[in-house]
Amino acid sequence: MISINTILKEVLNMSDKSLPSPFWVMVRKEISEHIKSWRFFILMGLILLTTSGSIYTILSVIRDNPAQLSANNTFLYLALFTTSINNLPPFITLIGFLGPLIGIAFGFDAVSSEKNSGTLSRIFSQPVPRDYFINSKFAGAYIVIILLIFALGFLVTGTGILYIGLLPAAEEVFRLFMFLIFTAVYIAFWLNLAIMFSILFKQPSTSALSVLAIWLFFTIFYSLLVQFGTHTFLPADGFAAQQVTIALSRLSPDFLYNELVTVLLNPSIRSLGALSFEQISDTLPSLLPVGQSILLVWQDIIAIVAATLICFGISYALFMRREIRA
Amino acid sequence: MIKVTDLVKDYKQKRAVDHLDLTIKKGEVFGLLGPNGAGKTTIILSLLGLTEPTSGSVYVNDWNATSEPLKVKRIIGYLPDNVGFPENSSGFESLIYTGMLNGIPEKKAAEKAAGLLKVIGLEDAGYRKTKTYSKGMKQRLGLADVLMKDPEIMILDEPTTGIDPKGIQEFLRLIRNLSKQKGITVLLSSHLLHQVQRICDRVGILVDGKLLAEGNVQELAEKLSPGHKGRIIVKAEPITDDVIRELMNLPDIGTIKKENGHLIIEGSSGLLPYISKTLVYRGADLYQISSKEYSLDDIYQHYFEGGAEHV
Structure with missing residues (x-):
């Protein structure tokens, strides 16, 4: 653990001579607490176990039987993240599922545990502005999450390079980067939501259950509800039903994220909704350049970033207004 | 050193502090006594600028605690009621952390923490994880934590709760000695008078947010009866x-x-x-x-x- 601390010191203290700002001292403490926690190891283990299965299957297919992959898939490394073989969910689905769990696990007791253990009032009596606390809670957890996500992404790509022996194309690298960045933003949304509940509820278990309930609602029930709703009120196969379904689904952060990363990692997706025959009739079935893919999901990006910021804003406001009675 | 003038603090249900005036001189050990819910903690929080008074003013060392809390917190060491430390760090690490939050470079903070652990008698236990500590050890570590910033004022909220009688004696003597050696002004709150009267230069009795009487023990006895x-x-x-x-x-x-x-x-x-x-x-x-x-x-x-x- 000493080595981790030394590395953190190197990274966070720009130079030895100048004093580290209290904020970075606090962030550093957050990071080291997260990294030393059991929670972190369990999540790491969970993610590595589930994703390695999926990645391994795809890699062996690519090496031994590439014909099994669809013919127009020119981007092998993107396929690594998106293809589902033998009913094993692809990497993006797994991360979309487990990512929120990381955020929730790092945030659900961020404030309440400090309050309950009596460390909060001690920190507040130190000469640091009050918002340093909530900011460092977020920043500390978020730095760990970003490192985790990028490490995971690079690990998969690296394994791919070792296995396949080809280098990823620049466009692939760029798309992967975007994918990792927005995954981190998506997890930040859940982190902020969890931090918000940790301020609202005194009991960490209550807050964990509430966030998990929201998460389950959006990942499982929401899409069912939307389909059920539209099918009861609108003719089943109509264009209107489809539009309404998509519009309603986009209220779910889970749906937004899946749409976003699917488009980012699949250059062959050209549209998010249904296209009429006139629209398709003269198009060439080519792949979209990165810029166009991003343009396609621009509203999703905005929505996810906005939701993340709103959650943080609410947490911040709640926290600053709270009476600090032990 | 501390000057509270006409302080009022209302919560939704009740008035916690009711037109309170209080002056504490430099180097003095002042005991704030009162039953639970008398408003002791509220007064302490307003001294630290952690709660906003409904009306009235709180000055610490000529700084308004409400509008300049950072300056005030630099010179006040606060030991809260039920103090806690990060469970998975040692007491030593916690002290260094507090030192660094107060702008002390890590190396110096470590030296200081080691010295303070000796003062409070936790030379050995100080390097164990704090979750193994007894309540009394936590309180002593809390005192060291307060001393990390070289405070001019120490505020101790119910410092004796949960310690055994012998521990209380030692702990209070430690506070008194520190105050007299280093000239630290001490404000300590308690609901147990007989424990506190021995080490206080002056005490104030607080009931329902009002200061009924203040003075040294004899004066108080005369004033009150x-x-x-x-x-x-x-x-x-x-x-x-x-x-x-x-x-x-x-x-x-x-x-x-x-x-x-x-x-x-x-x-x-x-x-x-x-x-x-x-x-x-x-x-x-x-x-x-x-x-x-x-x-x-x-x-x-x-x-x-x-x-x-x-x-």
């Missing part, structure tokens, strides 16, 4: 009305009551010779005479039961 200097219990035979009348004529004597064969006389122990002389002179056989001074504890108890109506 003018004329009620003590009780004298006499057993003598026979006691006639004449005797009682004569006793009433003695100076500085309060009421006289007859209670199952005893005379209960209000007055100080200085009256004992006069009373005994009077009785003997009047031909009564004196079997027992004793005086009981009101201890501050009695007075304190009396106020807590009766609330503010006695003022």
Whole structure:
């Protein structure tokens, strides 16, 4: 653990001579607490176990039987993240599922545990502005999450390079980067939501259950509800039903994220909704350049970033207004 | 050093602090006494700028604690009620962290932390994880934590709760010594008067957000019970009305009551010779005479039961 601390010191203290700002001292403490926690190891283990299965299957297919992959898939490394073989969910689905769990696990007791253990009032009596606390809670957890996500992404790509022996194309690298960045933003949304509940509820278990309930609602029930709703009120196969379904689904952060990363990692997706025959009739079935893919999901990006910021804003406001009675 | 003027703090349901004035001089050990819910913690939080007063002002070292909390927090060390430390760090690490939050470079903070662990007697346990600590050890570590920033003022909220009696003695003596050696002003709150009166230069009694009295222990006793200097219990035979009348004529004597064969006389122990002389002179056989001074504890108890109506 000493080595981790030394590395953190190197990274966070720009130079030895100048004093580290209290904020970075606090962030550093957050990071080291997260990294030393059991929670972190369990999540790491969970993610590595589930994703390695999926990645391994795809890699062996690519090496031994590439014909099994669809013919127009020119981007092998993107396929690594998106293809589902033998009913094993692809990497993006797994991360979309487990990512929120990381955020929730790092945030659900961020404030309440400090309050309950009596460390909060001690920190507040130190000469640091009050918002340093909530900011460092977020920043500390978020730095760990970003490192985790990028490490995971690079690990998969690296394994791919070792296995396949080809280098990823620049466009692939760029798309992967975007994918990792927005995954981190998506997890930040859940982190902020969890931090918000940790301020609202005194009991960490209550807050964990509430966030998990929201998460389950959006990942499982929401899409069912939307389909059920539209099918009861609108003719089943109509264009209107489809539009309404998509519009309603986009209220779910889970749906937004899946749409976003699917488009980012699949250059062959050209549209998010249904296209009429006139629209398709003269198009060439080519792949979209990165810029166009991003343009396609621009509203999703905005929505996810906005939701993340709103959650943080609410947490911040709640926290600053709270009476600090032990 | 600390000057609170006309402080009022209202919560939704009740008024926690009611027009409170309080001045604490430099280097003084001040005890804020009151039952639970009297407003002690609220006063402390407003001194640290952690809660905004409804009206009135709080000045610490000539800084307004409400508008300049950072300056104030630089010189105040606060040991909260139920202090806690990150469970998976050692006490030593926690101290370094506090030091760094106060702008002390890590190396210096480590040296200082090691020194303080010696002062509070946790040289060995200080390097273990804090989740293994007893309540008393946590309180002592809390004191070291407060001292990390070289405070000019220490504020200790209920510092003795949960420590065993022997530990309390040591802990309070430690506080007193530190204050006198380093010239630190100390404000400590408690609901247990007899523990605190020994180490305080001055105490203030707080009931329902009002400061009923302040001063040193003797002053307080006089202020709180003018004329009620003590009780004298006499057993003598026979006691006639004449005797009682004569006793009433003695100076500085309060009421006289007859209670199952005893005379209960209000007055100080200085009256004992006069009373005994009077009785003997009047031909009564004196079997027992004793005086009981009101201890501050009695007075304190009396106020807590009766609330503010006695003022």
